[in-house]
Every structure is written in C-alpha cells, then in structure tokens.
Amino acid sequence: xxxxxxxxxxxxxxxxxxxxxxxxxxxxxxxxxxxxxxxxxxxxxxxxxxxxxxxxxxxxxxxxxxxxxxxxxxxxxxxxxxxxxxxxxxxxxxxxxxxxxxxxxxxxxxxxxxxxxxxxxxxxxxxxxxxxxxxxxxxxxxxxxxxxxxxxxxxxxxxxxxxxxxxxxxxxxxxxxxxxxxxxxxxxxxxxxxxxxxxxxxxxxxxxxxxxxxxxxxxxxxxxxxxxxxxxxxxxxxx
Numbered sequence: 001x002x003x004x005x006x007x008x009x010x011x012x013x014x015x016x017x018x019x020x021x022x023x024x025x026x027x028x029x030x031x032x033x034x035x036x037x038x039x040x041x042x043x044x045x046x047x048x049x050x051x052x053x054x055x056x057x058x059x060x061x062x063x064x065x066x067x068x069x070x071x072x073x074x075x076x077x078x079x080x081x082x083x084x085x086x087x088x089x090x091x092x093x094x095x096x097x098x099x100x101x102x103x104x105x106x107x108x109x110x111x112x113x114x115x116x117x118x119x120x121x122x123x124x125x126x127x128x129x130x131x132x133x134x135x136x137x138x139x140x141x142x143x144x145x146x147x148x149x150x151x152x153x154x155x156x157x158x159x160x161x162x163x164x165x166x167x168x169x170x171x172x173x174x175x176x177x178x179x180x181x182x183x184x185x186x187x188x189x190x191x192x193x194x195x196x197x198x199x200x201x202x203x204x205x206x207x208x209x210x211x212x213x214x215x216x217x218x219x220x221x222x223x224x225x226x227x228x229x230x231x232x233x234x235x236x237x238x239x
Contacts, residue, residue: 001032010063038207041216089158093173128156148179184209
C-alpha cells in the first residue's frame with residue numbers, strides 16, 4: 001500500500017503572552033492510499049490543530065510530515081499553496097461557498113487556480129456534481145439549495161482536482177441526522193472507489209463510517225484501531 005501521509009513526532013507549540021500551549025505532543029501517524037480514517041476526540045484535544053497541519057494550513061513547530069512524498073516542513077509558502085490546491089480536497093463544517101455563484105461555478109473554482117482549461121473545468125465539475133447526486137442542480141446558487149445539498153457541492157469541489165486525500169473536518173456538524181447519514185454514505189462510496197479520506201469528528205455515529213479510528217487526547221494519539229464500519233456491520237448482522 002502506498003503511503004499518502006507520514007507523520008513522525010509532530011509537535012505544535014503556541015505562545016500566548018508568557019504562556020506556552022502544547023497543542024500537539026509528538027504525534028505519529030501513517031495513512032495509506034485508499035484508507036478511510038476517523039480522528040476522534042473531545043473539544044480541545046488537538047484534533048483540529050492536527051487537521052490544520054495535515055491540510056498545510058499551518059506548520060508544525062517540529063517533527064516530520066511527508067504528504068504524497070513531499071516534505072511539508074521544507075516546502076516554501078508558494079509550494080504549500082500548490083500542494084493545498086492539487087493534493088488536498090477540503091470539506092468543512094461551514095460550506096464556504098460563493099453565495100452569488102452557481103453550484104457549477106463553485107466547483108470549477110479550484111480548477112481555475114490550477115490552470116485547468118475552461119472546457120475541461122466544466123466537464124470535470126459536471127462529473128463531480130453528478131457523482132454526489134446533484135446533476136439536476138448545476139445552475140442553482142447556494143441560497144437555492146438545502147444544507148445537505150450545499151455540503152454535496154463542497155464535496156464535489158473537493159474532488160475535482162483529483163486530490164491524493166480528502167480532509168473532512170466535522171462535515172456533518174451543521175446538518176440534521178438524516179442528512180448527516182446521506183453525506184457520510186457519499187464519503188463511504190467515494191472510499192469504495194479508491195478515495196483516501198481523513199475525517200475529524202467528535203461523534204461516534206459519524207466515525208463509524210470509517211474503517212480505522214484514531215483516538216486523540218491532550219494533543220496526542222492515545223489509540224488506533226480498525227473498526228467495523230456501518231456497512232460491514234449491517235452486512236454481518238444480515239447473515
């Protein structure tokens with residue numbers, strides 16, 4: 001299995017006045033291609049800080065972080081911007097869609113930054129929206145879509161540059177339980193097709209869609225185990 005993420009002894013220290021806050025305390029984590037990993041932990045455990053490091057939105061204080069063979073700690077700022085655009089697909093709790101743009105235009109946006117020609121942008125954006133079940137909502141603006149549909153647009157936008165990993169930070173936090181289940185089933189189908197997914201959540205019901213669970217406490221990983229995800233559990237109980 002190809003290694004997508006390799007993290008060794010990652011630490012993150014913040015200084016607030018005279019106070020030193022150790023947000024990450026020597027984290028070690030390896031994620032292989034095609035894995036679906038959930039990071040779980042209470043508020044303040046460091047899991048969101050960890051996601052920011054993995055997403056190249058911030059830099060660790062020390063340690064090693066390789067993403068798809070690239071040393072992130074050695075990358076320059078403009079290189080990090082390219083890596084974020086081409087290697088990582090982001091899905092957040094807040095949808096972060098352009099309110100005046102259509103679903104199609106929102107999904108095309110990352111490809112514009114990547115220099116993809118207009119014809120190819122449109123083709124790939126349509127394919128991604130069809131993939132998440134929004135083939136009939138291409139020209140709708142965010143205000144004309146439900147919360148679940150807006151999150152589907154966000155997922156489609158995360159997919160279009162064919163990233164090596166999808167990072168989902170509390171992707172169901174703003175959704176009701178039924179819509180949350182529909183969104184997590186989309187992630188499950190994407191993983192079935194080969195997508196590598198890292199999910200951050202504080203809800204076990206959401207984490208159960210993954211195949212490996214990483215427990216985070218006090219800025220460190222305190223456990224990692226394979227889990228029987230919801231589909232596997234349903235198939236097992238049906239036998």
